Structure formats: C-alpha cells, structure tokens
Amino acid sequence: MIIEPGVSMDETIEDASASHLVGFCSQVQIKIEDNRVLLILPTAEEMPLELPWSEIWQEIKYLVKQREQSWPANAAVCLVVGDRLIDNRQLQSVEEVLTEAKLRLSAIRTSRRQTAVAAATAGYSVEQNLLPNPLSLFDVPPPSTEPVEMLAEPLYLKNTVRSGLEVRHPGTIIILGDVNPGGTVIAAGDVFVWGRLRGMAHAGARGNQMSQIMALQMEFTQLRIANSVARPPQKLPHNFVPEIAFMSKTGINLARASDFMKTHSFLLSEDCWVKKN
C-alpha cells in the first residue's frame, strides 16, 4: 500500500522561463586528494556576483567545522583559489579557521601572480597554474564548452541547517539534523534529511528529474525537484512517517519512504517515476 498525501501538484511550475535550475560551484568546496584536503574557492568566472570575502570566509568556517571529519588530524590543506586575488590578511584568516579545525594550511594553488607572491611571502608553498599565455605560439585547446555532468561526492553534514543558511553542493547532500524554516538545501543530486525538513529543499538542481528528497518528517515550506516546485499540503498529517518526494508524471509527489523502491521505478522515456504494477 502506498500513502500519497496529496502534495499540491497545482503549484508545479512548468514554465521553462521560470527555471529554478541553479548554477553551481558558487560555493566553497572541499575535496580529498592524495592524502590532502583541497579547499576550493569559487573562481571569479563561476561567480558573476562577486561574493565579499567575509562571506567566503564564513562558508569556509562552516564547511570545515560542520563537515563530517573525513581527514586525519593535522592533515595538510591546499587552498585552491584560481584567479581570485587573495592578500596576506585573508590567507591568515583562513589559516586561523583551519588551525581551529586541526588542519594545516600548507599550499596555495593560484593562477595569479600577486596571490602567488602573497602566499610565498607568508611562507606557504605555491602551486602556480598560470593562465595560458595569450601570445603563445602554440594553440591551446579551448576548454570544452559542454560541462560534464559529474556529481561530486556526497556532502555529509552533522548539524542543524538554521534559518538564513543556504547549503549548496554539486552532488548529494546528507544532513543529520533538522532543516529549520528559513534554511535552504540545494543539491545537484538527492537530498537526505535525517531529521525534520521544515525549510526549503531542492534536489536535482541541475535538472535531473530522477533526484529525490527524503526526510524523516516532511514539514517543508517548499520542495523543488529539477524545474518543479511544490508547496506543502494544506493539512499536515498528525503522525509523520519518513517520506520521499519524487517527480511523477503530474509533478512532485510524496510517498512513504520505506517501500518506495519496491513500488516505484524510474521511466527514462517519460523522465519521471512511475508506480510498478
């Protein structure tokens, strides 16, 4: 038996011009590579609206503190800043945050001379990947225009996403805690909330209709999957069961999570989930 409390399908927005797809990489990312932690800042190109440094710094702080610690103590960190201009003070502030989290800033990867100089003066090793010289005699192959749709490793957060916080990740997001009203979670993959989902969650934010949102208690203010939006039903159930939100033919639906995979399958031809017979 499937319970499908009627999530209002009337609110689904199909208008392509009102696209809710989110451009990614506008946030700081953490990757682990060859036993060291890469802290990747968004490049100026990825971010048309320049974020003030204080916000980037806040993001670094939040990520380093709340991310499930998957690195050994005192691990080396390489700060990948791309074409961003970073001065000595900013480097110092990053180092303070990392030291608090028992991480060690060891290297800076940059394509800007000034940043490289600042990093070297401060005593960090510098990895320079300078931009291709425009006067070079050799043809540099142009960067591929087709972005590869690769999802990043899941982001695992052990914390409540409070009001005002927006978590974005180009992969799946797993949250052990609540998403409070006013909090936002945006993932290119799925969204798992091991707690109450009371804020906004957006799965498949790059357009993947197969993406799903799961929560122990669905009390969201809004759900988005790919291009669709759903509001909560007028009447909330009294007893919450873990539920899963998915794209059906008619829009975003909810179903009980425990037997979802047994009762539903994804139809590629329709680009949505359908009930198995």
Add this chain to the structure above:
Amino acid sequence: MSRIIVITSGKGGVGKTTVTSNLGAAIANLGRKVALVDADFGLRNLDLLLGLEERVVYTALDVLAGECRLAQALVKDKRLNGLVLLPAAQNRNKESVEPEQMKTIITALAKGYDYIIVDSPAGIELGFRNSIVAAKEALIVTTPEIAAVRDADRVIGLLEAEGVSKINLIVNRIKPHMIEENKMMSVEDVLELLGVPLIGVIPDNEAVIVSTNKGEPLILGDPGSLPALAFKNIAQRLEGEKVPFLNFASDQGNILTKLRRIFGG
C-alpha cells in the same frame, strides 16, 4: 574567571534590554560583581531601564577616544552593590565602533568583574558583531512568535559560526492562558525548533512595564512579582544551581499537567 555573556535576539522589541537590566540586577543581588555593557550605540536604552540616565558622564566611545579612563565611564548602581553600567554613546551610530575596540574594552572589564553582560542591538549587522566579539556565552531572548523565533534561529546559527557554543534560551512574554487555549506557541514548540537549552521563562506581566518605566529593576522595585522570581531563578541557574521552572498556570490545570511542567516532560 569572569563570564562574558551576550544577550541577543535578532529581532527587535522582544525584551533584550529588559532582560539585561533585570538579570544583571538579579545576579548582583546574589553578591556577584556585574558589569552591564550597552552595545546599542546610537539607540541606547539600558541606562534608562536601570534608572541611571542622569548619572552618565562618559560613554564607551570616550574611553576608546582616550578622553577618560574605563573606571571613570562606569556608572555604579547605588542601590545594588557590585552592579555597574558601561553606557553606549547616544550621539553616534553603530558604525562608530569596531569589533576589535569592543573586544579591548570588554577584556579590560573582565579583569574586575565576575559577569560581563553585553546588551546587543537588534539585527545582525556590525552592532551585533561588536556585541558578540568577546562573548563566550550567549543568552537568546525570544518571544513565542514565529518572527522572533525565526530570527533567533538565524542568530544561533551566526553565534555557532563565531564559535560561541554555550547558548541558552530565554522565552519572554509568555501568556499562559493563551497557550492553554492553543492560541500561542508554547515553550516546547520554541525549544523543539531552536534546539538549545532553556534557562528561563518570563511571563507577560504588568510589573515589568511598571518597573521599566520607573527605571527600577524588578528585584528592587517588586521582588515578590512572578517575573522578578523568574529573573532570580535565571540568575541562580547561571550560577549552576538547579532550580525548577515556574509554573505560571498554577491557578488552572490539573495536577498531572503541573507535574509534567515541573519535570520538564
């Protein structure tokens, strides 16, 4: 080791300054040395609530400008031994002070007082950052309204990001009869959302309005009133004592609900 506590809320008008003055007085009443710092530059009120307005000579800005010593700017409350106020400047705005300067002042104060209680302005801009810069602990004041709770949630997130991890909650202006009729968010609803420990519940009571208008903290003016008792309890909880929460609905409700309230069920 002195304790530096910021009192903040995000939303304005929920009772930060009232809590600061009354709680400060209640702690001083327990025999502690308490310095209250008004961080609401440009819209200072704390001196009014304490009834110390006419005795303000220098402000925190004068100290920073080097026009007076810190001890000169502190206004001693003559009614309560051990309670002093560091007033904010009224003629400037919140941008006139930097977080680093605020830190210097508060660190200096910490040498002479057991408690430094900072009254933060509303909002999350520079004034707020100034008030939390030196704080080790925070008391979040909220009323049982969705806007206040939402802002409190945001502020808790910001405090956590700043490394202030000891955060307690005061729910102000509770109306027990409205909660019983299910017309107001209950303390439990607020707690469930915010997920920080509760340290006090203050009932909505006319005695608070009377005392603020008289410029006399409740502990002095109306020590027998319910809110005065609530503040006294918060002061004792801050001191590490276990004090049961007040049951405001004592005249109504059956024995079971009373017991549930007492045991925090």
